[in-house]
Amino acid sequence: MTSLDDSWVDRSIAHLLSGEMEITGRLVDASNATLFGVMHFEGTTLEVIYKPVAGERPLWDFPDGTLADREYAAFLLSDSTGIDLVPPTILRDGPAGLGMVQRWIDVDENVELGKYFAEDRQELRQLALFDAIINNTDRKIGHLLPDRSGHLFACDHGVTFHSEDKLRTVLWQWAGDALTKAELEILDRTLLFIDSHSASLGPHLTEEEIDATRRRINSLRSEGIMPLPSEDWPAIPWPAY
Numbered sequence: 001m002t003s004l005d006d007s008w009v010d011r012s013i014a015h016l017l018s019g020e021m022e023i024t025g026r027l028v029d030a031s032n033a034t035l036f037g038v039m040h041f042e043g044t045t046l047e048v049i050y051k052p053v054a055g056e057r058p059l060w061d062f063p064d065g066t067l068a069d070r071e072y073a074a075f076l077l078s079d080s081t082g083i084d085l086v087p088p089t090i091l092r093d094g095p096a097g098l099g100m101v102q103r104w105i106d107v108d109e110n111v112e113l114g115k116y117f118a119e120d121r122q123e124l125r126q127l128a129l130f131d132a133i134i135n136n137t138d139r140k141i142g143h144l145l146p147d148r149s150g151h152l153f154a155c156d157h158g159v160t161f162h163s164e165d166k167l168r169t170v171l172w173q174w175a176g177d178a179l180t181k182a183e184l185e186i187l188d189r190t191l192l193f194i195d196s197h198s199a200s201l202g203p204h205l206t207e208e209e210i211d212a213t214r215r216r217i218n219s220l221r222s223e224g225i226m227p228l229p230s231e232d233w234p235a236i237p238w239p240a241y
Contacts, residue, residue, distance in 0.1 A: 004084040004151065012088035012103045015041045021050065021094050021101070032056050032067065032158070033096070036104070049155070052099035059159070061166075067158030068100035069204035074134050074157035075102075076200060081189040085130055087145070087153050105145045105153045114241075117141045117170055123152040125226070128171040129183055132227040133190055133217060134160040139169035141241045161205050163212040167227060168237045174226040184221065191217045 019039030027034040033055020039046045056067045068091060075089035089102040117124065124144075131139050137159045145153040159166075179187075194201065194214060201210055220227065229235030 009079060009088055012046070013090060015039055015044070015046045016048065016088060016090045016101050016103065017092060019046065021048070023050065023095055035094075035096070039101075047104035049102045049104055050094050050096075050099055051102075051158075052094060052096035054097050055099075056158075061162065062159060068098070070160045071100040071102070071157045073201055073204045074160055076197075076204075077134065077190055077193065078130065080193045080197065081186065083126065083130055083186060083190075085127055085152065085154050086157065087155065100158075102155065105147055105155075107145050108148045111146045113141050113144055116146065117144055118173060120173060121152075124171055125174050126183075126186070127152065127154055128169065128174060128226065129179075129186065129220075130154075131169050131171065132167055132220060133187070133213065135162050135166055135212070135216060136160050137162065137166040137168045138237045139171060140237055140239070141170050161209045161213060163206075163208045165216075165230065166233070167230065168233070168235060170236055170240050172229055172235065175228050177226045179220070179224050179226065184224075187217050187221050191221075 016039060019041035021037050021039055023035050023037040025036040027036060033052055035050040035052070037048050037050055039048050051068060051071070053065050053068050056065060058064050072089055072091050075086040078084060078086035087103045087105050089100060091098065092101055094101065134157065136157065138156065143154050143156045145155055147153060191214065194210060198210060
């Protein structure tokens with residue numbers, strides 16, 4: 001898996017924060033309002049996805065109006081621990097009010113996701129571990145964004161960080177495998193970030209949700225294996241794509 005250039009991330013964030021947003025379309029298949037647009041900044045444009053809080057549909061198990069914050073929290077953990085799976089993401093005002101704004105990723109059209117997601121790839125395994133950390137309850141095949149450079153990004157992290165275990169994913173091919181040294185180091189870095197940057201996460205997650213994230217990490221660390229599917233609820237989201 002290729003690593004991201006820190007300057008690329010920094011430039012992307014600066015563009016997202018300071019640019020002028022122009023909405024050009026809408027993703028009609030999304031369950032929540034998901035708008036496509038371009039961000040104009042210093043004579044350049046950047047394609048973005050914008051999910052306004054006002055367009056979030058109520059969910060029975062997540063508090064109203066919190067999905068954008070969870071998307072941003074997922075980016076913070078991905079970026080600050082070097083996992084680099086979530087595209088540059090911010091929270092800001094837009095034409096429909098406060099929302100999540102994320103850099104659009106041009107995927108490699110030569111990658112057939114229907115086969116790709118089931119392969120034994122290091123980048124997919126790392127995403128499976130990341131999803132266990134953030135307690136992703138909706139990792140679908142269509143959320144995988146392998147780009148033309150070979151780097152894997154992933155999108156749609158609104159239903160994450162619940163305080164109850166809710167992991168549902170299509171990435172189960174390593175269930176029960178022993179964690180590698182590199183994966184244990186990812187867990188350690190993530191826990192260190194949570195402990196030392198609680199002020200960054202506090203506005204976006206509840207204290208209970210942050211504590212639950214710590215517990216998940218410590219449980220993965222102590223058990224030393226990739227997560228196993230739960231016997232108490234469906235392990236794969238529906239639809240899977």
